[in-house]
Amino acid sequence: MLAFDHLVIAADQPEEEQNHFEEKYGIRGFRGGRHETWGTYNYLAHLKNHSYLEWIGIEDKETARKSDNPLIKQLVHSLSVNQKGPIQFALRTNDMDQFLDYWDKEGIPYKGPFPGSRKKTDGTLLQWRMLFPDIQSHSLPFLIEWEGNNRPDDSHLISNTSFTSIEVGLGNFPNTRRLFEKIYHMESPEHENSTHCTWSLENGSLIAKAESDLRVKLEDIIL
Template identity: 30%
Template sequence: MILDHLAVAGQTLQEAVAHTEEALGIPLGPGGRHARYGTYNRLIGLEDGLYLEAIAIDPDARPEEQPRWFNLDRFEGPARLSNWILRSGDLEAEKHLLPPHAQRHVSMQRGDLRWLMTVPADGLLPFDNLFPAVLQWQAEPPAGKLPQSGCRLTRLVLSHPEAAELQTALDRILNDPRLKVEAGEPALMAEFATPHGPRVLR
């Protein structure tokens, strides 16, 4: 599996967008709505085939299914980097490598984009939502079609009290030198090279 994108959540989409733009010094592009979970987003392309999304509950939508993905029903506090998402070439064949609680997957659609994605029944991914969601695109990945930011991810740091167990679970599915797992309170932090110099997104 490989890294596909990062997600910044907020109690409102405006808060998630503002937090991202302030941290990286770049404007986000347009996004869309996810009818299944009643959420919406805005997107920006990163280098190396990745992208970044700001996401929140859409107050004008009624979800087709709850709990929502990314644990958004229980999201509180300021906007922050909340999730990271991996890409699988064959999710059905590879999902046995994931923790049992993270193996359930659903079919998603937004406009002409279609994909499969792991979403636990309770919306909460393992390790306090720090374990990555995994998707399989059923069309060309969208990163290359997005507005480009000139930003490149240089390091992604996961902090968790069960760092050793989290590292073991990740070693089964990912080998990415940008990833670092350390002991501490549950948190995500990403470092970027940007047109404005090094920036940090928490």
């Protein structure tokens, strides 16, 4: 079963934005590290049920601009038009190769997998893979697979607040449902009406709707 991994938040000043969030909601954050090959860096806030928030900013504009990673391209564009805040999210899988086989079989276009890494503040290297469905005109969540444990070593850096649900829409509810069922091999929704439907993830819920925006719920906090 897929899990909600993290929310990507575009930020001019990731540290400042993360500090503001911490002051407002009491959820502790910390500097994640640098993505040298992408020209970006991030600040993170880890949640109780193996998920996190990522404030990502650009450190080297030229390196970021030249990146072929779809997420970095989206970040560069978003910040260039002053679109700050949540822009994307990742679904975690423990078997990305299974999705590659499935997408090849179903003729689903994709980009990747892209290797990712960042130097943590203790100097160690954290690595992962990212896989992006390439459906024209739609910015769909990407898949991520971690190598090893991406959780903070210090348990005090993990909040007692849990991820609850994420809502996503592509402007048309039936189309949103169809794409999620096909691309992410979702089974029939647990709940459905004329405006939205809900699937269970490993650590919360994914809600498909019509409106083209992202809304994340962390217990009683709505982003």
